[in-house]
Amino acid sequence: MSFELGPFTIHLYGLMLALGALAAVAVAYVEAKRCGEDPEQLFNMALIVIPLGVVGARAYHVIDRWDFYSANPSQIIGGEGLGIFGAVAGGALGVIIYTAWKGLSTLRWCDILAPGLILAQSIGRWGNYFNQELYGYPTDLPWGIPIDLENRLPGFEEFTHFHPMFFYESSLNFLGFIVLMTAGRRFKDRLKDGDIMLIYFIWYGVVRFILEGFKPEVWTLGGVPTARWIAGAAVLIGVALLWYRHRAGEIRIPKSETSLDK
Template sequence: MSFEIGPLTVHLYGLMLALGAAAGVAVAYIEAKRRSENPEHLFNMALIVLPLGIIGARAYHVIDQWDFYSQNPEQIIGGAGLGIFGAIAGGVVGVLIYTYWKKINALRWFDILAPGLILAQGIGRWGNYFNQELYGYPTDLPWGIFIDPANRLPEFEEFTHFHPMFFYEFVLNITGFALLMIIGRKWRDRLRDGDIMLLYFIYYGVGRFILEGFKIEVWTLGGIPTARWITGAAVIIGLGVLWHRHRRLPPPADLDD
């Protein structure tokens, strides 16, 4: 879906992604200032993080849809479709590269970026709404979303309304954003650098693991949705690391002595 502004065509999918990215950067700027970090790093970091995030997102999508792209290799570069897990992986690599280069605390910057990241995900999901994609199985629930016949998946052409997966993820992400912002302030004296990012992985991992059960024709490994392998691992590792840091290590105050 798109609209015209003079000679310019604005695609709503891209517009929502851009708005999400802008909101994420704005939140990260606020968080950097709150933590007394130089926000200039944020804008310099973006020059590395955003391209690697886009490359990772595209790579994940292409692997996911390899049956199609193996027959249409000309669409691998420049085609539509992004995967959030690839975007996160690429972004993490970008942050690690930049923080190593500038010799600044990577874990601290992951915490600065995490709330803005999940907010950007939530806003960006509305792009899926305008493209009539990211919907689940048919439903007769009041909030089921109508999908045009041309956008219905094979074997589901006779159904009209489907689970609005984009909206479920929007609610998941916006709620997660609020939680991370509250936790980062209310328990700031008890948190270690990296805890907010761990909480992001745990929270989003649990939510996404559950939501995968509503999706149609997902990429699977061993009969299990690939996203569930990824999010399940993220939750287990995140909980393990968080437990170790707060139960097995001395309190942050003691480490500073």
Template sequence: MSIDAYGIHLGPLYFRFYGIILMTGALAAAYLAQWMLNQKGKDRDLAWDALIWGLLFGVAGARVYHVLTPSVSSGVTTAYYLTHPLNIIDFSQGGLGIPGAVIGGVLGLWVFARRRKIDLSLLLDVAAPGLALAQAIGRWGNFVNQELYGPPTSLPWGIYIRPENRLSGFEDFTRFHPLFLYESLWNLVNAVFLFWLWRRHGDRLRQGDLFLVYLITYPVGRFLLEFIRLDFVPAFG
């Protein structure tokens, strides 16, 4: 066994820290959803059954979103993927988009709810705080990959970016704003807020309202942080 900056080599297998962190976030979300279902007197095992569908569709949606809107640092374009279709399913170099993951995950939960004949809005509500928590955890995968950083900075919390991971035009700078951290903190605050809202005012909310609140709060933070993102993501690049 050996460990490098990006993962763990275990014989012929290679486990990337990025994937491990994402799975940790998904499991944390499922545990929280399980607890919330139990508090509502529902079958808590629904959380784990739904997780499988949410992950499968979520990963597919995240990949499709990346293919349609690849970041500059990925070094590829949508046209490249269209001419090299097999690379669409090659995850070795990363390439996942959170908006696509959310859309795909919701679609997966819809399929699961239809099969189990349960209310989709129930699943979405118990998923909302956990989804924000999973995003807060998952953003640390960007730290491991040395991506999703902001402009150069001399502030004490600036992070060192290795030369090979610096964007073109910023090769002479060493420390950058930890944009991944800012978004992680925003998501953590969002998770706490959504959980508080559910605990304190859940009896006043209609089923599905909590997820709608998530669809407002998360994009607000993401929109504001995009203004300091160096790794521009073009639409249908």
């Protein structure tokens, strides 16, 4: 879906992605200042993080839809379709490269970027709505969304309304944004660098693990949606690392220090 603005054609899918990216940068700017880091680093970091994020997102989507792209290789570069797991992986690589180059704390900057990332995901999912994609199984519930015949999956041509999976995920991502922003402030004296990032992995992992079971025709591995394997691993690793980091810290407190609390 698109509209004309003078001599320009504005595609709503791309517009929502752009708005999400701007929101992510704005939130990261605020978080960088709160954490005592130079927010100007963001603009240089973006020159590495955004391109690698786009490459990763596109690569994940192409692998996901390889049956189509293997038959239409000309569509691999320049076509529509992105995968968030690939975007996160590519963007994370960009953060690692930049922070190592500049001698910055990678974990601290991951914490700074995490709230904006999940907000960007919340906004970007509306691009799926305008493209009439990322919908679930047919439904007669009042909030079911109409899908045009040409955009319906094979086998679902006779149905008109479907679960708005994009909206479910967008809403839960926005709630996750509130959780991350609240945690960073309310528990700032107890959190370690990297904890906000781990909370992001846990939150989004749970969201995707649950919602993935309501999508028709998804990429599977061993009969299980591939996104569920990834999301489940993210949750387990995130929980384990959070527990270990804080539990290990408690174990290593010397007795001489604990006696001060008595």
